[in-house]
Amino acid sequence: MKFCSTCGSADIALRVPEGDHRERFVCGACGAIHYKNPLIVCGVIPVYGDKVMLCRRGIEPRYGKWTLPAGFMENNETVEEGAQRELLEESLATVTLGPLLTVLSVPYISQVHMMYVGTMAEPTFGVTPESTEIALFDEAEIPWKEIAFRTVSRSLEHFFACRSAGKFTLLNAKIG
């Protein structure tokens, strides 16, 4: 932040406002305090029978790696709606949403990733500007060394562990 988004002044400095404990971007001209807070990434583990659907990333970062359909939650939606929207945008697939499976804090990038289990009624999906290839994998076929993000591999590991145990429980953990 180089300019105040409220008044346009360049008199922006990182300092601790009165009554606060943390440095914020504060405008010396109009006094506006500009907060920066963590972002939520929401997504789905789409399940069809014994298989899980993954998307090969068609955008950076991690272009060409495999991921779960997920993305930044938007204003005025629920986490569930965001997860289903991202699924549709990235893969043209739809699911019946099941339990929230993982809540993974990633403090070094100030994100919280939240993944749901979702059941596909049909193996219907298609490539999009965000995904160059989409495929169903059983557990033995998961390309673990080509997974785009640690939150995705951790969510997949937890999914398969829960499925083996016959019970889905929430994993709330820290990554990195």
Next chain:
Amino acid sequence: MKFCSTCGSADIALRVPEGDHRERFVCGACGAIHYKNPLIVCGVIPVYGDKVMLCRRGIEPRYGKWTLPAGFMENNETVEEGAQRELLEESLATVTLGPLLTVLSVPYISQVHMMYVGTMAEPTFGVTPESTEIALFDEAEIPWKEIAFRTVSRSLEHFFACRSAGKFTLLNAKIG
């Protein structure tokens, strides 16, 4: 947003950037896209024996109403760390953190509230600039009509239901 925080231009308009589906604040001068996303509020249900600790709000909104210690998650922390920080800042209390009990989307204000169960080893707490009064309540004493926020009353209801059932499960729901 009236001015671009990157270049200071007043040529800011809400429009859909190329490749996007939603209106964003876009700078006509430098092209910067300014995203707005939901905020996470994290907090704790502090439990001492049969009782739950509540704080009477010393700040707006809902000055004078009772709440659970909770507040905006900050960058570079986990949800758990944020919940414990807010507990300490608002009530000077500490807990051993238990399960994540509620994930409540509040889309009309673009927030997600996440509350943990926490166990207090001692009934140690104190008023702060944010809380004018702090007290322990058993279930029958909870001032339901004086609770500050619906996410708080919903979290308390779910806590007592789980405690009666002898098992804590995650409530993932929408408020409003």
